[in-house]
Amino acid sequence: MKSITKFFRDVIRExxxxxxxxxxxxxxxxxxxxxxxxxxxxxxxxxxxxISELIRLVLE
Incomplete structure (x- = not known):
C-alpha cells in the first residue's frame, strides 16, 4: 500500500x-x-x- 501512495505522491510532484x-x-x-x-x-x-473508379474501369 505504501508503494501505491508513494507513486501517486511522485506523480503529483512531477x-x-x-x-x-x-x-x-x-x-x-x-x-x-x-x-x-x-x-x-x-x-x-x-x-x-x-482507386475504386480505376478498379471499376478495369473490371468492366
Missing part, C-alpha cells in the same frame, strides 16, 4: 513541474492538429475514390 502550454499555444496546436487530420482524411478519401 505534474507540478510540467510546463503546460498557454491558452494561445494550445489553441494554435489544436487548430494545426485538426487541420492536418482533416487534410489527411480528405486526401485519403480522394485517393480511395480514384
Amino acid at each position: 505534474m507540478k513541474r510540467v510546463s503546460w502550454p498557454k491558452r494561445k499555444e494550445l489553441t494554435r496546436y489544436t487548430v494545426v492538429t485538426l487541420t492536418t487530420v482533416i487534410f489527411a482524411a480528405v486526401f485519403f478519401a480522394v485517393v480511395d475514390l480514384g
